Amino acid sequence: MAVVVIKVLSVVFASFLVLVASADTTYNIHEIPEEIISNGYPAERHHVVTEDGYILELHRIPRGKDGSSSNRPVVFLMHGLLSSSQAFIAIGPKSGVAYNLADAGFDVWMGNARGNRLSRNHTLLNPNDPSEKFQFFNFSFEEIGMTDVAAMVDYALEVSGQSQLHYIGHSQGGTVFLVLTSMKREYNEKIKSAHLLAGVGYQDHFPNKNISQLALFTDIIYQMSLSLGIVELFPPNTTAQTNRIEPDFCAGDSRYAQICEMLGIRELMANDVNNDTEPKTEVAGASLKQVAHFGQNIRDRSFRRWNFGALKNLAVYGQLIPPKYDLSLIRTNVTMHYTVADTLLDERDVLAMAADIPNAKVRKVAKDTFLHGDFVAADDCKELVTDYIIEAMLQVEENLLQNKPTEAQAILPNGDVISKDAADVIPLGTPIEKPSQSSSTNVASNLLLKTCLVFLSMVILY
Numbered sequence: 001m002a003v004v005v006i007k008v009l010s011v012v013f014a015s016f017l018v019l020v021a022s023a024d025t026t027y028n029i030h031e032i033p034e035e036i037i038s039n040g041y042p043a044e045r046h047h048v049v050t051e052d053g054y055i056l057e058l059h060r061i062p063r064g065k066d067g068s069s070s071n072r073p074v075v076f077l078m079h080g081l082l083s084s085s086q087a088f089i090a091i092g093p094k095s096g097v098a099y100n101l102a103d104a105g106f107d108v109w110m111g112n113a114r115g116n117r118l119s120r121n122h123t124l125l126n127p128n129d130p131s132e133k134f135q136f137f138n139f140s141f142e143e144i145g146m147t148d149v150a151a152m153v154d155y156a157l158e159v160s161g162q163s164q165l166h167y168i169g170h171s172q173g174g175t176v177f178l179v180l181t182s183m184k185r186e187y188n189e190k191i192k193s194a195h196l197l198a199g200v201g202y203q204d205h206f207p208n209k210n211i212s213q214l215a216l217f218t219d220i221i222y223q224m225s226l227s228l229g230i231v232e233l234f235p236p237n238t239t240a241q242t243n244r245i246e247p248d249f250c251a252g253d254s255r256y257a258q259i260c261e262m263l264g265i266r267e268l269m270a271n272d273v274n275n276d277t278e279p280k281t282e283v284a285g286a287s288l289k290q291v292a293h294f295g296q297n298i299r300d301r302s303f304r305r306w307n308f309g310a311l312k313n314l315a316v317y318g319q320l321i322p323p324k325y326d327l328s329l330i331r332t333n334v335t336m337h338y339t340v341a342d343t344l345l346d347e348r349d350v351l352a353m354a355a356d357i358p359n360a361k362v363r364k365v366a367k368d369t370f371l372h373g374d375f376v377a378a379d380d381c382k383e384l385v386t387d388y389i390i391e392a393m394l395q396v397e398e399n400l401l402q403n404k405p406t407e408a409q410a411i412l413p414n415g416d417v418i419s420k421d422a423a424d425v426i427p428l429g430t431p432i433e434k435p436s437q438s439s440s441t442n443v444a445s446n447l448l449l450k451t452c453l454v455f456l457s458m459v460i461l462y
């Protein structure tokens with residue numbers, strides 16, 4: 001009954017790639033290592049089995065283009081919601097985060113969360129089976145953090161023979177870091193430094209009003225969707241691109257277009273990336289429960305565990321409302337990178353998280369139009385973000401060599417360095433404004449309409 005499976009049971013198999021990839025510029029999401037190789041880098045494909053049976057795929061760039069391999073510190077990269085390890089290579093060797101890190105001397109590992117197209121496999125459960133899928137997709141970002149990331153971190157450390165690594169997480173890749181290091185504190189010891197790129201945690205000031213209004217109906221929408229058999233978003237045979245989301249297929253079936261609209265999936269991805277002239281990343285899928293859990297957190301303005309409802313909460317957690325993720329327990333040095341144009345994460349929430357994490361810094365991207373997805377997808381992410389991270393991680397390495405602590409410091413608004421004390425006194429922003437009467441009436445009638453449509457589509461489908 002209780003919470004989640006925790007420990008990594010076993011590391012099952014690793015299939016090393018020795019492949020010569022084609023020179024094609026288009027590639028299938030299942031050919032990420034081949035794509036990396038075609039760009040002149042070595043690449044490996046690995047699999048890890050979690051204690052609860054999910055088979056996860058990892059990708060590794062063990063060396064840089066020049067092939068030198070000695071003493072490369074490990075960096076682990078974790079993608080965002082509906083995404084995959086492809087996020088870190090999609091824009092190519094010039095600005096792709098994974099390539100830049102390999103060039104800078106790191107042993108680069110990229111994870112894939114359970115349920116995405118690369119980790120959509122299980123030792124016992126078949127995700128395509130009409131009844132087993134309910135159990136397979138019965139997970140949220142908590143399981144991804146506490147079980148998957150834990151297993152993948154342990155695996156990368158075991159294979160590389162190291163005892164610690166650096167962590168970089170984009171969006172939900174930041175959420176799962178916060179979950180893991182606050183819930184399983186021994187993982188703080190395994191992470192030398194963490195950089196969260198628009199890492200989502202607190203959502204007290206969620207910027208997108210459409211989604212936060214929809215979030216009021218999270219539990220109803222989730223239950224209705226389950227009753228329609230929808231447990232997965234963007235299953236393998238749907239062809240959406242991250243910057244070209246069509247709502248019709250989000251549940252893999254055009255009959256569910258209305259539900260999909262209701263879930264706010266399209267809004268979640270819209271305007272995510274600045275330069276969307278060319279779709280480059282395949283939407284890799286996720287469980288509906290992941291989105292529903294974010295919805296609960298937005299609705300409740302609280303970064304906490306899955307809400308089963310009062311009675312089951314009491315049975316599972318021993319209390320009526322779910323426990324919060326306690327960020328004050330995180331011991332790792334964390335830098336939270338954020339941008340003011342982000343439509344999914346408010347500056348005030350970033351500063352509030354940084355205030356609660358003992359060893360946190362914040363760094364605002366020095367470009368006001370930089371968007372949520374741009375951290376991995378924009379050509380200028382290298383100059384604006386990745387180069388800073390590389391320098392910071394190399395500094396940690398140098399300090400470890402010399403066994404000398406770094407200065408406590410924080411980098412703020414336009415990349416200026418200030419002391420952590422000064423970061424602490426930054427005002428956490430003004431209280432959120434109440435919507436005007438007329439706009440809230442509009443939102444309410446809009447919602448009523450949408451709710452009616454969902455009921456209608458349920459009736460039609462039955």
Ligand SMILES: *[C@@H]1O[C@H](CO)[C@@H](O)[C@H](O)[C@H]1NC(C)=O
Nearest residue numbers: 012055118120121122123124
């Ligand atoms: C799932 O994992 C098994 C190994 O347990 C493997 O034989 C099978 O090919 C995998 N299926 C997919 C779709 O990757």
Ligand SMILES: *[C@@H]1O[C@H](CO)[C@@H](O)[C@H](O)[C@H]1NC(C)=O
Nearest residue numbers: 001002003134135136138139
């Ligand atoms: C999902 O997991 C919860 C426990 O986390 C359990 O109570 C529930 O019955 C599970 N549902 C399914 C469909 O497996």
Ligand SMILES: *[C@@H]1O[C@H](CO)[C@@H](O)[C@H](O)[C@H]1NC(C)=O
Nearest residue numbers: 207208209210211267270343
């Ligand atoms: C909210 O939805 C309306 C209509 O559905 C749209 O015009 C508007 O741009 C959306 N707002 C945001 C912040 O996405």
Ligand SMILES: *[C@@H]1O[C@H](CO)[C@@H](O)[C@H](O)[C@H]1NC(C)=O
Nearest residue numbers: 120127128235236237238252
């Ligand atoms: C995807 O489509 C192919 C052929 O159209 C089919 O063989 C395969 O089973 C489908 N995969 C899933 C997961 O539905």
Ligand SMILES: *[C@@H]1O[C@H](CO)[C@@H](O)[C@H](O)[C@H]1NC(C)=O
Nearest residue numbers: 274275276277278378379380
């Ligand atoms: C968008 O991409 C094109 C082609 O890669 C490039 O020429 C242009 O400068 C980019 N625009 C922005 C705003 O980055």
Ligand SMILES: *[C@@H]1O[C@H](CO)[C@@H](O)[C@H](O)[C@H]1NC(C)=O
Nearest residue numbers: 192333396405406407408409
């Ligand atoms: C974490 O940051 C503190 C303060 O900046 C520093 O003393 C310490 O050495 C850092 N730890 C690591 C592992 O870099």
